Amino acid sequence: MSEDATETFRSEVRTWLDENCPKEMRDGASGEDAIVWGGRNWTFTSDAQKLWLDRMAAKGWTVPTWPVEYGGAGLDRAHHKVLLDEMRKIGARVPLQSFGIWMLGPALLAFGTHEQKLQYLPPIARGKVRWCQGYSEPGAGSDLASVQTRAESDGDDYIVNGQKIWTSYADKADCIFALVRTDRDAPKHLGITFLLIDMDTPGVSTKPIRLISGKSPFCETFFDDVRVPKANVVGTENRGWDVAKHLLTHEREMISGGGQGLLGGRALGAVLNAQEGGLSDPVLRAEAMGCEIDALAVALTLERYKDQAESGGGVGDASAMLKYAGTELNKRRHELMMSAGGADALTWDGKHEGLASDWLRTKANSIEGGTSEVMLSIISRRVLGLPA
Amino acid sequence: MSTLLLTEDETMLQDAARGFLDGAAPVSHLRKLRDAGQTHDAKLWAEMAQMGWTGVLVPEEAGGSDMGHAAACVLAGELGKTLVTSPFISTAVIAATALRQVATDRARDALSAIAAGDAIYGLAVDEGRKHDPEGVELAARADGNGFRLTGTKGFVVDGGNADRLLVLAKTDAGLTLFDLPADREGITRTAQNMVDARDAATVQFDNVQATGDDVLGAVDDAMTVLKPALEAGQAALSAEMLGLSAGAFAMTVGYLKERKQFGVEIGRFQALQHRAAHLWSETEITLSAVRHAGRMLDEDPANATLAVSLAKARATQTAKLAVIEGVQMHGGIGMTDDFDMGFFMKRARVATEWLGDYGYHAAKVAAARGF
Incomplete structure (x- = not known):
């Protein structure tokens, strides 16, 4: 993109944001109350929140890099960056976030049929349908390919039975993308299918799990004779592991700091200085x-890998490194913030918000989406070529 | 800002450098020099000049190839992989960058000499145990139209083989940088036996005469010239240390795949796999910081301090880990002088101290990040 074209787009974006971003949505808020996950049962906390989402969705700017026909704006990285820059300048809130945007969308774009993309992507982009991810099971954590939830063929449908665990926000989601076993005799990686299931289907139930952070972002999800059309398979039957791996790559990038997390985050020095007496201890x-x-x-490595992906080089298994490094770093950062906060950081309110809860939540970062140890094993085998 | 990927030209330069150095200067070259008690290979330096490496930061009108700091970092990285002994950083990077800040005929001639491979520079800045350019004590007192320099510099890298010295001295109202011939009357150089078998000297100045023409930049204002030069050197040294880390790491991973104990390759043991994977992660992350430093020096040099100190801070930590793990994972053989890993460990230690250690650069990062 030429310098001129960038500047033209920038001024268009600026004008549009100025005219369309409601004042209430310009506070840069990103806390729990400010987040819009969307979905059939979503309740907006204000009219401005709804207006902002609808206007951004109409521009395709909830998913700026997706193709226009699927609800996006087809922006390349340079244009996308301009949009994000201009939004940040006015403190515009992120209009919508979801697992549909982060995970299912990229997987469907890579593996879905044209019909599936038309059916599922626009509702994600508009915040109409909220998805959750059904991967882990009580007996399939790090060893994810051992999933046992069964999908048995019955004409044009499957009958699904089994249990998922650590399903994020399953109790609030409309639909789930799940890994199910469709061939029990095949080697474990080759009998798995990637299946889309509506949570309203009879036989699906959920139960929240309370965490040490006081919150319950995860659920157990149960499937009891759930009937699912075979048309809901993404990719090929028994080849769901390919889709799962692709999607895990996106998940790792998201957990490791996503597009903006580390680069956009406040400098730790400034954060700690803001706490009273924060940095007076030389050891800390x-x-x-x-x-x-x-x-x-x-953060620079994330940038370099994006450059590489953009140039068509692909990042591949090196994303395991970003996941490993990013999550371990986030844990370190929160330990330091707790230390700087001292006794002041040891209390929490009834909603379990604030530093103490965040600190405890970060401990899951190096577990969810593949543990740090699994990441190191991936690097060891696939990047370094050490024997298994 | 350009991307953090190598350009096509940089990739070609890297491939050419690797091809040449694998033939002309593998690690065994350093061993030969050390065993012969030498710290410089004039033939190798002349070949580096012919390929345009010594002129990598010299303008074309002065006979250089002017490829920029990112390219200089590419070369330093390849030199680091096989621990090539040469005055590349002190001369082609630091001295060239300093001389470029000055628009005099004499500076242009000096740049031409560097590009041609005819001049080796030593950097006479440090005096104490630690890098501290602001705290130098060597005095240049006014004497008629000129100066008289008295004092001692230590850890003058490439000072033993140098034709010229960049000398940082205290003047009446600040610090002043001098460009002096190394054999000027009153200068006594004593080569030190360095742990990495490379050249560093102690240099004594006994009432050494200097003229106004010997001053690089303005009197009492050394940093306008020296700061960009030091930052260029710090970036290139970070690249060298990352190259060194990659060289040590390649040996280590190779050994994990080949060495058998308990009837299997030791690379099958998860304890070692995870440590190797962690080490690789650290080198990948440091690579980004080094690339970024090179780009910043080329595209926004006035604001490169954070990027450069980030690179040097990361490079020292990564190199330390790479050589410690390198020896440990090789076991007993890693401790023997016959084996090359020790050379990597020794060079990492010296490169860590030169131009500011981890603490020095961490403090600069902290200052830039609101601590």
Whole structure:
């Protein structure tokens, strides 16, 4: 993109945002109350929130890089960056976030049929349908390919039985994309199918799990003779592992800091200084400096990998490294923030919001989406070529 | 800002450099020099000049190839992989960058000499145990139209083989940078036996005469010239250290795949796999910081301090881990002088101290990030 074209687009974006972003949506808020997950049962906290989502969705800017026909705006990275820059400048809230945007969308774009894309992507882009991910099971954690939830053929349908666990926000989701076993005799990676299931189907039930952070972002999800059309298979029957792996790559990138997390985040020095007496302890100060150095270098690595993906080089299994480094870093960062906060950081309110809850939540970062140890094993085998 | 990927030209330069150095200067070349008690290979340096490497930061009108800092980092990285002994960073990077800040005929001639491979520079900045350019004590007192320099510089890298010295001295109202011939009367150089078998000297200045023409830049204002030069050197040294880390790592992973104990390759053991994977992750992350430093020096040099210090801070930590793990995973053989890993460990230690260690650069990052 030429410099001129960038600037033209920038001024168009600026004008449009100025005219269309409601004042209430310009506070840069990203806390729980500010997030819009969307879905059939979603309740907006204000009219402005709904207006903002509808206007952004109409522009295709809830999913700016998706093709226009599927609800996006078809922006390349340079244009996308301009949009994000301009939104940040006015403190515009993210209009919509969801697992549909982060995970299912990219998987459907890569593996779905044209009909599936037309059916599922626009509702994700408009925030009409909320998805959750059904991967882990009580007996299939790090060893994800051991999933046992069965889908048995019955004419044009499957009958699904089994249990998923750690399903994020399953109790609030409209639909689930799940890994189910369709061939029990095949080697474990070759008998898995990637299946889309409506949570309103009879036989689906959920139960929230309370975490040490006081919150319940995860659920157990049960399938009891659930009838699902075979048309809901993404990719090919028994080849769902390919889709799952593709999607896990996106999940790793998201957990490791996503597009903006680390780069857009406040400098740790500023965060700790803001806490009273935050950095007066030289030992803590030294640790925080080390953490900041590593955070900056990891953010640059995310940038470099994006450059590589953009140039068509692909990142592949190296995304396991970003997931490993990014999540371990986030844990370190929160340990330091707790240390700087001292006794002040040890209380929490009834809603379990604030630093203490966040700190506890980060401990899951290096578990969910593949543990740090699984990431190291992936690097060891697939990048370094060490024997299994 | 350009991307953090190598350009086509940089990739070609990297491939050419690797091809040449694998033949002309593998690690065994350093071993030969060390065993012969030498710290410089004039033939190798002349070949580097012929390929345009010594002129990598010299303008074309002065006979250079002017490829930029990112390219200089590419070369330093390849030199680091096989621990090539040469005054590349002190001369082609630091001295060339300093001389470029000055628009005099004399500076242009000096740049031409660097590009031609005819001048080796030593950097006489440090005096104490740690890099501290602001705290130098060597005095240049006014004497008629000129100066008289008295004091001692230590850890003058490439000072033993140097034709010229960049000398940082205290003047009446600040610091001043001098460009002096190494054999000027009153200068005594004592080569040190360095742990990495490379050239560093202690240099004594005993009432050494200097003229106004010997001053690089303005009197009492050394940093306008020296700061960009030091930052260029720090970036290139980070690249060298990353190259060194990659060289040590390649040996280590190779060994994990080949060495058998308990009837299997030791690379099958998860304890070692995870440590190797962690080490690889660290090198990948540091690579981004090094690339970024090179790009910043080329595209926004006035604001490159954070990027450069980030690169040097990361590179010191990564190199330390790479050589410690390198020796440990090789076991007993890693401790032997016959084996090359020790050379990597020794060079990493010296490169860590030169131009500012982890603490020095971490403090600069912290200052830039609101600590």
